[in-house]
Amino acid sequence: MSTPYELLGGEAGVRALANELYQVMSQRPEASTIRSMHAKDTADVAEKLFMFLSGWMGGPDLYFQKYGTVCLSSQHAKFAIGRDERDQWLGCMDQALVNINASDEIIDMLKEPVFRLAEMMRNAE
Numbered sequence: 001m002s003t004p005y006e007l008l009g010g011e012a013g014v015r016a017l018a019n020e021l022y023q024v025m026s027q028r029p030e031a032s033t034i035r036s037m038h039a040k041d042t043a044d045v046a047e048k049l050f051m052f053l054s055g056w057m058g059g060p061d062l063y064f065q066k067y068g069t070v071c072l073s074s075q076h077a078k079f080a081i082g083r084d085e086r087d088q089w090l091g092c093m094d095q096a097l098v099n100i101n102a103s104d105e106i107i108d109m110l111k112e113p114v115f116r117l118a119e120m121m122r123n124a125e
C-alpha cells in the first residue's frame with residue numbers, strides 16, 4: 001500500500017499542497033474569517049503545515065524533528081475555531097487538493113482522516 005506521502009509525489013507534492021492551501025485561503029471569500037486569523041505572510045505557517053503533513057502522511061516526521069511533540073490543538077487554542085471555521089479550512093483543503101491535481105484515490109483516502117484532524121482543532125460550537 002502506498003502512503004499518502006508517496007501518492008502525492010513525496011516532498012514536492014506535500015509542499016505544493018501546503019502552499020496551495022494558503023493560496024486558496026487567500027482567494028476564497030468564504031474563507032475570509034480564517035484567513036484573517038493568519039499572519040499576512042503565510043510562508044511560515046505553510047512551511048510548518050508542510051512539515052507536519054510530511055510526517056502525518058507517512059513521510060519524514062519533519063515537524064516532530066524540529067519542534068518535538070507538539071499538540072496541534074493547543075497551538076490552535078488561541079483561535080476561536082467552531083464548525084464554520086473548521087468547514088472553511090476543510091473547503092480550502094478540498095480545493096487545494098483539486099488545484100494540485102491530486103488523484104481521486106488520494107482525495108478519497110484523505111477525506112475522513114483530514115476531517116478528524118480538523119475536528120481536533122475545533123474549540124467552539
Ligand code: HEM
Binds near residue numbers: 045087117
Ligand atoms: C480547523 C480549522 C483550522 C484553522 C481555523 C486553523 C488556523 C490556524 C492559524 C490561525 C494558525 C496560526 C497561523 C499564523 O501564526 O499565522 C495555524 C497554525 C497552524 N496550523 Fe492550523 N488551523 C486549522 C486546522 C489545522 C489543521 C487540520 C492542521 C493540520 C493538518 C493545521 C496545522 C497547522 C500548523 C502546523 C500550524 C503552525 C503551528 C505552529 O506555529 O507551530 N491547522 N492554524
